[in-house]
Amino acid sequence: MSLPHRPDDGRSTVDRLADAWTAAIDSGSFVSIGRTELRALLGELAGRMVAVVDGYALPGTASEVGSALVAAHLTDPAALRSSLDVLTGHLVVPQAGAPPDGGPARIRRASAALNELSSGYARALQERTRTEQERISAAAFTARGVAEAARWASEARYGAVFEHAVIGISVSDVEGTVLEVNRSLCRMLGYRADELLGRSVFGFIHPDDDPDAWPRIAAMTAGEIDHVRLEKAYFRKDGLPVWTELVVSLIRGPDGAPQYLVAMVEDVTERHELQSRLQYQAEHDPLTGLPNRALFFHRLNRALEAGPDADGEVGVCYLDLDGFKEINDTLGHDAGDRLLHTVATRLHRSLGTEGHTVARMGGDEFVVLVEHCTGVDELVPLARRSLELIRAPLYLEGREIAVSASAGLVTHPRSGQRAERPDGAVELMKAADTTMYWAKRDGRDRFAVFDPGRHDHDVAVFELSGRMPAALDAGEFELDYQPLVRFRDGRVTGVEALARWRPPDGSRFGPDVFIPIAEQTGLIVPLGLYLLRRACRDAAAWPDPDLVLSVNVSGRQLREPDAVERIAAILSETGRAPSSVQLELTESDLMAAEGRPVEALQELSALGVRIAIDDFGTGWSNLAYLHRLPVDVLKLAGSFVTQGSASGAAGRDVDSPVILSAVIDLAHTLGLSAVAESVETAEQAHRLRELGCDVGQGWHLGEPVPAGQVPAMLDRPAPG
Numbered sequence: 001m002s003l004p005h006r007p008d009d010g011r012s013t014v015d016r017l018a019d020a021w022t023a024a025i026d027s028g029s030f031v032s033i034g035r036t037e038l039r040a041l042l043g044e045l046a047g048r049m050v051a052v053v054d055g056y057a058l059p060g061t062a063s064e065v066g067s068a069l070v071a072a073h074l075t076d077p078a079a080l081r082s083s084l085d086v087l088t089g090h091l092v093v094p095q096a097g098a099p100p101d102g103g104p105a106r107i108r109r110a111s112a113a114l115n116e117l118s119s120g121y122a123r124a125l126q127e128r129t130r131t132e133q134e135r136i137s138a139a140a141f142t143a144r145g146v147a148e149a150a151r152w153a154s155e156a157r158y159g160a161v162f163e164h165a166v167i168g169i170s171v172s173d174v175e176g177t178v179l180e181v182n183r184s185l186c187r188m189l190g191y192r193a194d195e196l197l198g199r200s201v202f203g204f205i206h207p208d209d210d211p212d213a214w215p216r217i218a219a220m221t222a223g224e225i226d227h228v229r230l231e232k233a234y235f236r237k238d239g240l241p242v243w244t245e246l247v248v249s250l251i252r253g254p255d256g257a258p259q260y261l262v263a264m265v266e267d268v269t270e271r272h273e274l275q276s277r278l279q280y281q282a283e284h285d286p287l288t289g290l291p292n293r294a295l296f297f298h299r300l301n302r303a304l305e306a307g308p309d310a311d312g313e314v315g316v317c318y319l320d321l322d323g324f325k326e327i328n329d330t331l332g333h334d335a336g337d338r339l340l341h342t343v344a345t346r347l348h349r350s351l352g353t354e355g356h357t358v359a360r361m362g363g364d365e366f367v368v369l370v371e372h373c374t375g376v377d378e379l380v381p382l383a384r385r386s387l388e389l390i391r392a393p394l395y396l397e398g399r400e401i402a403v404s405a406s407a408g409l410v411t412h413p414r415s416g417q418r419a420e421r422p423d424g425a426v427e428l429m430k431a432a433d434t435t436m437y438w439a440k441r442d443g444r445d446r447f448a449v450f451d452p453g454r455h456d457h458d459v460a461v462f463e464l465s466g467r468m469p470a471a472l473d474a475g476e477f478e479l480d481y482q483p484l485v486r487f488r489d490g491r492v493t494g495v496e497a498l499a500r501w502r503p504p505d506g507s508r509f510g511p512d513v514f515i516p517i518a519e520q521t522g523l524i525v526p527l528g529l530y531l532l533r534r535a536c537r538d539a540a541a542w543p544d545p546d547l548v549l550s551v552n553v554s555g556r557q558l559r560e561p562d563a564v565e566r567i568a569a570i571l572s573e574t575g576r577a578p579s580s581v582q583l584e585l586t587e588s589d590l591m592a593a594e595g596r597p598v599e600a601l602q603e604l605s606a607l608g609v610r611i612a613i614d615d616f617g618t619g620w621s622n623l624a625y626l627h628r629l630p631v632d633v634l635k636l637a638g639s640f641v642t643q644g645s646a647s648g649a650a651g652r653d654v655d656s657p658v659i660l661s662a663v664i665d666l667a668h669t670l671g672l673s674a675v676a677e678s679v680e681t682a683e684q685a686h687r688l689r690e691l692g693c694d695v696g697q698g699w700h701l702g703e704p705v706p707a708g709q710v711p712a713m714l715d716r717p718a719p720g
């Protein structure tokens with residue numbers, strides 16, 4: 001569906017924005033400049049904002065626009081609100097009918113620009129407020145001068161200054177009894193002068209206004225300090241709150257003893273409201289209304305630093321929606337936004353109302369903070385509930401959407417308590433993130449609990465995976481060879497090449513550790529080719545050219561488009577006959593192989609290379625499928641021989657000789673030769689021979705040895 005384009009009225013985005021902006025602000029009663037002047041100013045600022053959103057403005061431009069609004073005295077809270085509304089309408093939300101311009105990057109820039117504008121505005125306002133405060137305190141000094149002068153000179157002049165001051169003023173004695181109030185103060189507080197006279201000023205100051213106020217006021221009445229500045233709320237006579245900033249100054253008598261207290265009171269309600277709104281905006285996510293990352297970290301830090309008597313630990317449930325990107329890409333960003341909003345509302349209604357902080361960390365990530373957490377037992381049901389809430393059916397664009405999330409759970413002791421786990425909020429959130437990824441890796445739509453052991457293992461794996469490419473270049477990977485022994489005559493008919501990593505520092509890693517990592521990082525492709533070449537070269541030095549060289553390959557290697565070509569090149573380069581090479585592919589890799597890998601196997605088989613199915617019996621072979629693959633050898637999983645039954649596929653133990661004999665017969669029925677792995681004892685070897693198994697491999701028949709020891713091994717008499 002394409003949206004109808006709005007007829008171009010010939011005006012630019014900047015002009016339209018400037019007009020709308022001017023109209024929005026001018027409709028308020030808070031403008032101190034004329035409309036023409038305002039339009040000129042906003043025209044310029046609109047141009048700058050559009051440049052920011054289009055991505056070609058200098059950094060800091062949006063912030064300058066914010067301070068320009070303050071400089072133009074557009075400091076009424078409503079002015080900022082209207083500005084943000086208009087800018088959001090024109091820059092963030094595409095105008096109805098307008099072409100979809102710029103996409104998500106532009107929208108992101110626009111929201112960032114609005115945030116920056118707000119903070120530039122707040123900063124400029126703070127700056128201006130500070131200047132004003134300095135003016136007030138200068139006024140306090142003057143008032144003191146005036147008051148003193150009044151005592152010595154004309155009462156009348158003093159009275160006039162006092163009475164008509166724009167600022168509220170009260171004079172009380174050092175006990176706090178109100179002696180005089182001016183008109184401004186009465187207006188501010190909604191009382192008549194006679195209602196205030198004789199009352200105690202301290203009755204207006206509540207200890208919880210500002211915990212530091214009392215000691216400072218006491219110090220002042222004792223004559224130790226001369227000024228106290230407070231910002232506090234009063235309740236007017238009509239019950240409405242009024243925020244004031246006041247400077248109380250001490251007036252001393254001719255002998256220097258404290259005599260009067262003069263309070264200069266300014267109504268800062270509007271500024272206060274604006275500041276709280278800006279603060280709210282700075283701490284909440286505009287899309288969902290949830291606390292944002294900044295507020296979350298503020299609360300998390302506060303919880304972590306809470307004193308030793310705070311109960312419990314700090315718990316975090318970190319949630320990340322599964323497949324959100326796909327939903328966003330297929331249904332569009334509006335639908336994506338609605339989805340996020342719904343998820344946020346569900347989480348907040350259920351968990352936020354129980355005193356937990358539900359925050360949006362950005363994108364499709366949410367977090368639930370449990371400030372007093374009894375431990376994982378409390379987090380687990382909470383995570384279950386969160387996942388259920390997210391899983392509940394959701395309708396977008398008229399269809400039902402299935403949404404799920406993955407969660408990472410972490411608890412952390414407060415800093416006063418013993419800390420064994422990662423320290424600080426950042427570390428904690430890193431752990432939560434890692435844990436959430438475990439849940440994703442384990443199959444999504446589930447939670448995982450932080451486990452320091454698994455974390456250390458992850459870190460170690462990460463570290464190893466980083467070292468492997470250089471290790472490959474440095475030739476640190478080697479092969480050991482284990483004999484494949486024919487039961488009929490005890491002859492060594494082949495060897496299996498087993499990879500080892502031997503770094504020069506003396507550490508040793510087995511293939512069970514590094515092969516899975518190499519498969520994950522893709523290094524398996526060059527590593528596999530390297531090992532094959534190395535095996536062929538090693539084998540060139542052995543006496544028997546017909547000895548079967550059995551080399552393991554990963555499914556991943558065969559998915560490379562030039563896999564066959566490169567394998568063939570290695571064989572011819574090293575002079576190895578394909579008929580004496582066998583490639584082992586695990587049953588699970590083989591069964592997962594479709595398309596290209598199967599073709600590759602067929603081509604390899606056509607070259608004369610033998611194909612063996614490794615670890616047969618641990619996966620779920622489809623026998624019909626198996627029959628169609630170019631396989632020559634079935635290697636029975638070691639568990640058939642050692643434990644008597646296959647570990648994976650059967651799922652229950654069947655009498656071992658029966659199953660072993662069945663699998664050997666199966667191999668023969670399919671025309672394959674049967675190789676038994678993990679032959680550890682003479683009895684096992686004996687039984688396998690009885691059952692008609694063709695070849696055996698295992699410690700009893702010969703351990704893996706370095707290439708140089710293979711000739712000696714071939715000479716040795718066969719073990720019984």
Ligand code: C2E
Pocket residue numbers: 482497498499510511512515531551552553554584614615638677678679680697698699700704
């Ligand atoms: P696999 O292919 O099944 O290799 C047999 C494993 O069993 C080897 O472990 C071998 O040392 C071990 N083994 C030998 N005899 C006995 C025995 O009597 N009892 C028992 N319990 N075990 C025995 P290794 O060398 O640690 O290799 C582990 C796995 O790593 C291999 O299993 C194979 O899947 C993989 N691997 C080894 N080398 C390579 C390679 O070059 N490429 C690829 N892709 N995978 C490799």
Ligand code: CA
Pocket residue numbers: 496552584614
């Ligand atoms: Ca193998």
Ligand code: CA
Pocket residue numbers: 614615635637638677
């Ligand atoms: Ca095996």
